[in-house]
Amino acid sequence: MNLIQTRSILFGIALVMGCFLGSCKKGTDNPAPAPTPPVTPPVTPPANPVYTDTVGPLKTPAAAQGMLFGIESDYPTVTTTPVNLGIIAREAVITTFGYEMKHGAIVQNDGSFNYTNTDAQFNAVTNAGLQVHGHNLLWYANQNASYLNSIVAGTSLSTGNNILGNGDFETWSGGTPMGWSIYNQSNGSFAQGSGAANVQSGSSSLMVTVTAAGQAYNTQIVSSAFTTVSGHSYTVTFYIMAAASGGLWQLEAPFGVNYTGTKAAPTTWTPETYSFTASGATAMIGFDMGANPGTYYIDKVSVVDATATGTPGVTPAATAAVDSVLKLWISGPNGIVTHYAGRIKYWDVVNEPMSDGNGGLRTSSNTSIPSPRPGDWFFWGDYLGRAAALHAFQYAHTADPNALLFINDYNLEINTAKLDSLINYVRELQGEGAHIDGIGTEMHIAYNTSRAGIDAAFVALAATGLKVRISELDVAINPGKVTGFASPPDPTLLASQADTYHYVVSSYIKNVPAAQRFGITIWGVDDGQTWLTTSASTDFPLLFDANYKKKVAYSGVLQALKGN
Numbered sequence: 001m002n003l004i005q006t007r008s009i010l011f012g013i014a015l016v017m018g019c020f021l022g023s024c025k026k027g028t029d030n031p032a033p034a035p036t037p038p039v040t041p042p043v044t045p046p047a048n049p050v051y052t053d054t055v056g057p058l059k060t061p062a063a064a065q066g067m068l069f070g071i072e073s074d075y076p077t078v079t080t081t082p083v084n085l086g087i088i089a090r091e092a093v094i095t096t097f098g099y100e101m102k103h104g105a106i107v108q109n110d111g112s113f114n115y116t117n118t119d120a121q122f123n124a125v126t127n128a129g130l131q132v133h134g135h136n137l138l139w140y141a142n143q144n145a146s147y148l149n150s151i152v153a154g155t156s157l158s159t160g161n162n163i164l165g166n167g168d169f170e171t172w173s174g175g176t177p178m179g180w181s182i183y184n185q186s187n188g189s190f191a192q193g194s195g196a197a198n199v200q201s202g203s204s205s206l207m208v209t210v211t212a213a214g215q216a217y218n219t220q221i222v223s224s225a226f227t228t229v230s231g232h233s234y235t236v237t238f239y240i241m242a243a244a245s246g247g248l249w250q251l252e253a254p255f256g257v258n259y260t261g262t263k264a265a266p267t268t269w270t271p272e273t274y275s276f277t278a279s280g281a282t283a284m285i286g287f288d289m290g291a292n293p294g295t296y297y298i299d300k301v302s303v304v305d306a307t308a309t310g311t312p313g314v315t316p317a318a319t320a321a322v323d324s325v326l327k328l329w330i331s332g333p334n335g336i337v338t339h340y341a342g343r344i345k346y347w348d349v350v351n352e353p354m355s356d357g358n359g360g361l362r363t364s365s366n367t368s369i370p371s372p373r374p375g376d377w378f379f380w381g382d383y384l385g386r387a388a389a390l391h392a393f394q395y396a397h398t399a400d401p402n403a404l405l406f407i408n409d410y411n412l413e414i415n416t417a418k419l420d421s422l423i424n425y426v427r428e429l430q431g432e433g434a435h436i437d438g439i440g441t442e443m444h445i446a447y448n449t450s451r452a453g454i455d456a457a458f459v460a461l462a463a464t465g466l467k468v469r470i471s472e473l474d475v476a477i478n479p480g481k482v483t484g485f486a487s488p489p490d491p492t493l494l495a496s497q498a499d500t501y502h503y504v505v506s507s508y509i510k511n512v513p514a515a516q517r518f519g520i521t522i523w524g525v526d527d528g529q530t531w532l533t534t535s536a537s538t539d540f541p542l543l544f545d546a547n548y549k550k551k552v553a554y555s556g557v558l559q560a561l562k563g564n
Contacts, residue, residue, distance in 0.1 A: 050559060050564065051495070051498045051499075051502070051552045051553075051555035051556045051559060052555060053555050053558055053559060053562075053564075054550045054554055054555050054558065055558075056090070056091055056550075056554070056558060057090050057091045057092075058091045058092070058554075058557060058558060058561060059091060059092055059093045061558065061561035061562045062519070062520065062561050063093070064561075065509055065514070065517065065561060065563075066514040066515070066517050067517040067518060067519040067520060068093050068094045068131070068518065068519030068520075069091065069092050069093060069094070069519060069520055069521075069561075070092045070093070070094040070095055070096060070133065070519055070520065070521035070522070071087070071088045071091060071092040071095055071521065071522050071524070071525055072095065072096050072097075072098050072472070072521060072522065072523045072524050072525075073085070073088055073095040073096070073097060073098065073121065073125055073525075074097075074098045074099065074529070075097070075099070075100045075117050075118075075120065075121040076117075076120075076121075077529065078121060078124045078125060079120055079121065079124045083548055084525050084526070084529075084548075085124060085125070085128055086128075087525055087526075087544065087548060088125070088128070088130065088525060089125075089128040089129055089130055092130065092521075093130065093131060094130060094131040094132070094133055094346075094519065094521070095125050095130050095131070095132060095133070095521075096132075096133045096135045096348075096471070096472075096521050097118070097121060097132070097134075097135060098524075098531075099142065100117050100118045100121050101118055101134055101135055101136070101336065102135075102136065102139070102142040102143075103139070103142060103143045103144055103329060104142040104143050104144050104145075104376045105117065105118060105142070106118060106336065107143075107144040107147060107329065108144070108147070109144065109146055109147050110147070111147055111325065111328075113334045113335075113336075113339075115339060122340070122343075126343075131345065131346075132340075132343075132344050133344075133346045133347070133348070133521070134336070134337070134340065134344045134346065134347040134348065134403075135347075135348045135351070135408075135471075136347075136348035136349070136350075136351035136408065137329070137330050137336065137337070137347060137348070137349045137350070137351075137392055137396060138326070138349060138350045138351065138353075138380060138388060138389060138392040139350075139351040139352060140352070140362060140367070140377055140378060140379045140380070140381075141374065141376055141377050142376050143376050143377065143378040144376070145374075145375055145376050145377055145378040146375070147325075148322070148325065148378040149268070149270065149378065151321045151322060151325055152271065152318045152321060152322060152383065153269070161304065161305070162302045162303065162304060163226045163227065163228075163303050163304070163305065164179075164223060164226055164285070164301060164302060164303040165178070165179035165223070165224055165226070166178050166179035166180065167223075167238070167300065167301030167302050167303070168201070168202050168204075168299060168300055168301070169192070169193070169202075169204050169205050169206045169298070169299060169301075170202050170203060170204055172192050172204070175190075175191065175192075176190070177190075177192070177206060177221075179223060179224045180206075180221050180222065180223055180224070181221070181222050181223075181224070182220070182221050183217075183220040183221065183222050183286070184217055184218055184219060184220040184290070185218075185219050185220075186214070186218045186219070186290070187210060187211055187212045187213075187214040187218045187219055187290050188208060188209055188210035188211060188218065188219030188289060188290055189208075189209050189219075190206065190207070190208055190209075190219075190221055191207045191209070192204050192205075192206075192207065193205035193206060193207035193297045193299075198241075198297050199297075199299060200239040200241075200269050200297075200299035200300050201299065201300060202299070205297045205298060205299035206221070206287075206297065206298040206299065207295065207296070207297055208221075208287075208289045208295070208296040208297075208298070209294075209295050209296075210289055210290055210291075210292065210293050210294055210295075210296070211293055212293055213291065213292055213293060214290045214291065215290055215291070216248070216249075216250040216262055216288035216289070216290050216291045217288045217290060218290030219288070219289045219290035220286060220287070220288050220289070220290065221286060221287050221289075222252075222255050222284050222285070222286035222287075223255075223284050223285050223286065223301075224284065225282040225283065225284050226282065226283060226284070226303060227281065227282055228278035228280065228281060228282060228283045228305075229278060229281075229305065229307070230278055230279055230280055230281065231277065231278065231279075231307075232277070232278050232305050232306075232307035233275055233276070233277050233278075233305075233306045233307045234253075234275065234276055234277070234278055234283070234303055234304065234305055234306060234307075235273060235274070235275050235302075235303070235304045235306045236251065236253045236273070236274045236275070236276070236285055236301070236302070236303050237271065237272065237273050237274075237300075237301070237302045237304070238271075238272055238298060238299070238300060238301040238302065239269050239270065239271055239272070239298070239299045239300045240265060240266065240269075240270060240272055240296065240297070240298050240299075241265070241266060241267065241268060241269045241270065241296070241297045242265035242266065242267055242294050242295065242296050242297075243267070243294060243295040243296070243297075244267065244294055244295075245267055245371075245372040246292060246294065246371060246372065247264070247265035247292050247294040247296055247371075248262040248263065248264065248265060248289075248291040248292045248371065249262065249263055249265050249287065249288070249289055249291075249296065250262045250263065250287070250288040250289075250291070251272075251274055251285065251286070251287060251288075252285060252286040252287075252288060253274055253276045253283075253285040253286075254276060254278070254279075254283035254284060254285065255283070255284040255285055255286040256284075256286075257276075257279075258276050259288075260274060260365065261368070262288075262291050263368075263369050263371075264369050264370060264371030264372060264373040265294070265296060265371075265373070266373045267372075267373075269297075269299075270373075271382065272364055272365070273363060273364060273365050273382050274365040275306065275365060285301075285303065318383055319383055319384060322380065322383040322384055323383075323384055323387075323391060326380065326384070326388070326391060326392065326395065327391070327395050330392060330395040330396055330399060331395040331396065331398050331399035335395075335399060337395070337396050337399035337400050337403070338399045338400075340400075341399055341400040341403075342400065342402070344400075344403065345402070345403055345404060346403060346404045346405075346406065346518075347396055347400075347403055347404070347405055347406065348406050348407075348408045348440060348471070349389075349392050349393050349396045349405045349406060349407065349436075350389045350392055350393070350407045350408070351407075351408045351409075352408065352409050352410060353381075353389055353407065353409065353422070353425065354409055354418050354421050354422050354425065355367060355418075356368075356411070356415065356418065357417070359415065359417040359418035359419075359420065359421030359422065360421065361381055361385075361386055361425065362379070362381060363379050363381045363382050364379045364382055367379070386425075386428070389407070389425070389429055389434070390429055390432050390433075390434050393405055393429065393434040393435055393436060394433070394434065394435075397435040404437040404438065404467070404518075405435055405436055405437050405438075406436075406437060406438045406439065406440050406467075406469060406471075406518075407422070407425075407426060407429075407436060407438075407439055407440070408439070408440035408441075408442065408469075408471050409422050409439075409440070409441070409442065410441075410442040410443075410444060410472075411442075412441045412442075412457045412461070413441065413443060413445065413449065413450070413453040413454045413456070413457040414449065414450065414453050416453075416456070419456075419457055419460055419461075420460070422439070423439075423460060423461070423463075423464055426439065426464065426466070427464075436466065437466065437467055438466045438467030438468060438469055438518055439461050439464065439466055439467075439468055439469070440469040440470075440471035440472075441457055441458075441461060441468070441469070441470060441471065442470075442471050442472040442473075442523075443470050443471075443472065443473045443474075443504065444472060444473075444474055444476075444523065445473075445474075445475055445476070445500070445504070446475065446476045446477070446479035446500075447475055447476065447477050447479075447493065447496045447497045447499075447500045448479070448496075448500075449500065451503055451507075454503065454504055454507050455507050455511060458507055458508055458510075458511035458512055459511050461512070462511055462512045462513060462516055465516070466516065467516050467517075467518040468508075468512045468516050468517065468518060469518040469519055469520075469521075470504070470508060470519070470520040470521065471521055472521060472523040473501075473504065473520060473521065473522050473523060474522065474523045474524060474530070474532065474541035474542060475497045475500050475501055475504075475541050475553065476532055476539050476541045477489055477493045477494070477496070477497050477539060477540055477541065478532075478537060478538065478539040478540075481534075481536065481537040481539075482537060483536060483537050485537060485538050485539070487538060487540075488540075488545075489540050494540070494551060494552050494553065495552060497540075497541075497551075497552075497553050497556075498551070498552040498553045498555060498556030499556060500556075501543075501553050501556040501557050501560070502556035502557065502559055502560045503560075504560075505520065505556075505557055505560035505561060506560045508520065509560070509561075509563070522542065522543060522557075523542075524541075524542050525542065525543075525544055525548075526542055526544040526545060526546055526547075526548055527539075527540040527541065527542050527544065527545050527546050527551075528545070528546030528547075530542055543557060
């Protein structure tokens with residue numbers, strides 16, 4: 001999370017519901033919107049506050065508790081602001097880079113690697129005596145998506161036996177694609193797309209023109225029925241593109257039963273994947289395009305019986321191509337773990353792998369994609385399925401067998417389904433031979449986050465026997481993203497914030513055995529440079545104020561580390 005990136009507003013929206021997917025460059029590592037968390041009343045500060053001890057540094061009592069204390073750092077701040085780096089080096093023994101170790105920061109459009117900024121930040125913090133926790137190797141955001149999409153541009157998403165007729169829209173009759181029926185076009189129309197730029201492959205595509213905003217189903221086209229086997233899983237794949245940003249699309253699969261909800265339409269040909277389970281002998285799919293005005297193109301629609309074929313819905317060529325670039329990125333001759341082997345001892349290998357809601361493995365089909373679609377999002381799982389994480393761990397371990405390897409996710413303290421799914425996925429990966437040393441819980445929380453949920457998350461994570469890490473801790477006091485929030489904040493809120501920091505650290509020490517406590521990293525230095533402050537609202541979630549003065553929150557953490 002770089003402190004000054006433009007998309008921090010997306011993260012902020014999610015924090016209203018508990019936290020947007022943290023683990024990030026401030027404002028750029030933006031997860032999908034999180035589920036609404038359980039909320040407790042504001043914490044009442046003690047009548048006689050105990051949070052007055054500010055004699056640090058924090059790393060000293062943390063070490064006594066058997067853990068590494070860390071603070072996130074950003075480039076170029078650590079190379080241009082001595083007070084910022086000075087605080088990190090004084091208070092912490094380890095730092096996580098907000099952005100500069102992510103795929104999008106290093107991989108160039110031609111697939112080459114540029115470590116200039118990353119090495120500059122690495123040299124600055126290590127020269128100051130700090131260790132580095134590498135972050136991260138496999139994520140769906142902060143990628144060089146232009147390069148990654150170019151890798152799969154010449155491949156088809158579908159594999160196995162396509163049971164959908166005329167999904168490539170090559171055959172037309174009377175202005176309508178054969179095998180499709182126009183159900184509604186009250187605010188739009190359908191026509192045959194043509195021209196190289198408007199066709200993904202072949203000679204034509206489906207062109208949709210929407211003239212006015214409305215309901216998604218106002219402009220609607222549905223396939224003919226195809227034969228299905230009840231209980232089988234089917235994979236729908238297609239390419240979509242809009243002529244301009246701001247467009248929306250929705251898939252119904254099966255038609256009239258399951259809805260993806262409106263999603264942002266990309267402005268370049270982009271593959272999309274969606275899965276459903278058949279409940280009868282036949283099914284149809286439909287596209288609902290009437291939400292926003294614009295011109296859209298759809299091509300290469302495929303429906304495959306994934307249960308019968310045992311495939312993730314992509315061709316072997318696409319799978320091989322994506323896996324190849326993943327391997328190069330992590331363990332190739334100039335891959336990131338290779339580049340820092342022996343110098344970085346800890347890595348977040350897989351970041352935010354589980355979807356929100358029921359906690360399934362994250363893909364483009366179960367992730368809410370902002371509009372306009374971020375240009376740095378790429379879903380490895382669309383092409384590699386559940387093997388994406390397995391391969392990432394294997395490549396990282398090969399590149400540096402001595403490094404400790406972590407998996408990392410957010411909202412584990414408010415989403416039990418996601419917590420359980422992550423733990424089950426870790427067990428699955430271990431059963432397949434993945435070397436996993438620990439689990440990170442981000443903990444972008446608020447002053448009123450449920451304390452019962454905090455305890456439950458630590459208990460469940462500790463039960464895995466793996467190391468447990470608080471990877472991106474901050475405590476918002478304006479979780480509702482209220483505009484015009486008071487500055488300086490109300491002292492009662494700051495005391496409640498300190499109490500929550502104290503509770504988190506105390507719960508971690510209480511519920512995670514000493515041998516499993518890896519450490520705690522605070523996600524940023526000071527309130528003046530936090531990803532939670534956006535152009536629309538401000539927040540004050542950290543241990544130092546904008547003038548680098550210790551807040552009462554600092555004392556809350558210090559007292560908890562001391563066992564008080």
